[in-house]
Amino acid sequence: MQRLPELICPAGSLPALKAAIDNGADAVYLGLKNDTNARNFAGLNFDHRSASEGIRYARDRKRKVLMAINTYARGGDSLRWRAAIDEAAALGVDAVILADLGLLAYAHERHPSLRLHLSVQGSATNYEAINLAQSLFGVQRAVLPRVLTLDQVRHVIANTSVEIEVFGFGSLCVMVEGRCLLSSYATGESPNSHGVCSPARFVRWEDNGKGMDARLNHILIDRYGASETAGYPTLCKGRFEVEGHTDYVLEQPSSLNVLAMLPQLLDAGVAAIKVEGRQRSPAYVAQVTRALREALDQAGQTGQRFSVKPAWQQALSKVSEGQQVTLGAYDRPWK
């Protein structure tokens, strides 16, 4: 049997963490209740007490806990981010997931034994960038942005000794991760600066009599017919009029789903497969973790004879954004 990549699942709350562990996650990732992580949503995330309890729950079952501190510290105001790293070290997490170079340097110097993962928000898409992070800060794992084809993922892995983590399931973003300005354009706040894309207080859904209007800071970004599936209220997934046609211009609401290429990812030698969705509920975490755990185990046992069970596909499609799934950049025909 092949050595399996770790299955890394999201936890926005203690019940979600337990759901991930109970359904077979090898590790969970979580964030603190502030803007030091990219899911800074009201009422979501962990404080010291719930994080300690979650870490105990995971450790008792021999699983790992990673802490995402993956937003960018603001100039002259980096205390909160440094404090988050100190807290992660004090809590005894298995690794911190960082994007900001200054914070990587801080963590490396202040907590030399703390394991560092380079966040997807760090936007390192080539092995030179990853190897530089390794030599400068001792980064042990890098999470690849969802912009690379499977061949490009293989190429990165062949040229670095840093472990490579890839996304396996979840909402897609417009694929300039760590560099997107769309949320800032509409609201003045973005994942990198405030830890949230399309902050909820700027979002309004209104019944227009024939369906639903979605507005972001008063800008009409989509109009759904009565039975049309919906997505998250982000500019990238809105429909706009271009040259007389109104349609998705940047991206359709859909979720990445790598079930169909699990054997290839295993062969490529990825160290971990990550599930997106710290903002989602324990029900989502349970359903997605269960399906991917079974699929991964099956892929490890059957290799190239692996076939996707309809039940997994069904479970994942149901919880997908816009109820659509895609292989994303992994199998795009263009370069």
Add this chain to the structure above:
Amino acid sequence: MPVPDFTLPSFGRRWLQRLPATPPAWLLVHSLNQLQKRQVLAADMSLLSGKTFAVEICDAGLTLTFSADDERFHTRNTSNTPDLHLAANLADFLRLMLREEDPDTLFFSRRLRIEGDTELGLIVKNLLDSVDWDSTPLRRFMQH
């Protein structure tokens, strides 16, 4: 056991509509206050204080309205627009409460409608998600 697919039949709806909405709203408010008192529901009431909520059970033709102050939830019967309006069929509300479905999934498939203050909706959603039913007698109803 998962909640089966069902929609309340129209005769049930007609029957339910004749009843005053106050008893179900009172039951909901009383339950919320009990959960909060026992610290199962770790509500930061300062975030909810002064807000009004409407929970519309579409297939029952029933809308439960309630409000919150600094300490507890209250039933409320006014015609003002609520700060947060949630609408779904009874089966889907049950699935949400029993953690069989997540609200984003229901929203994507247009089975859950959220109107009004979206951030307040997120606070309520995350509050319900953070309840650790393992610590209550209700745990045997909850699926993982």
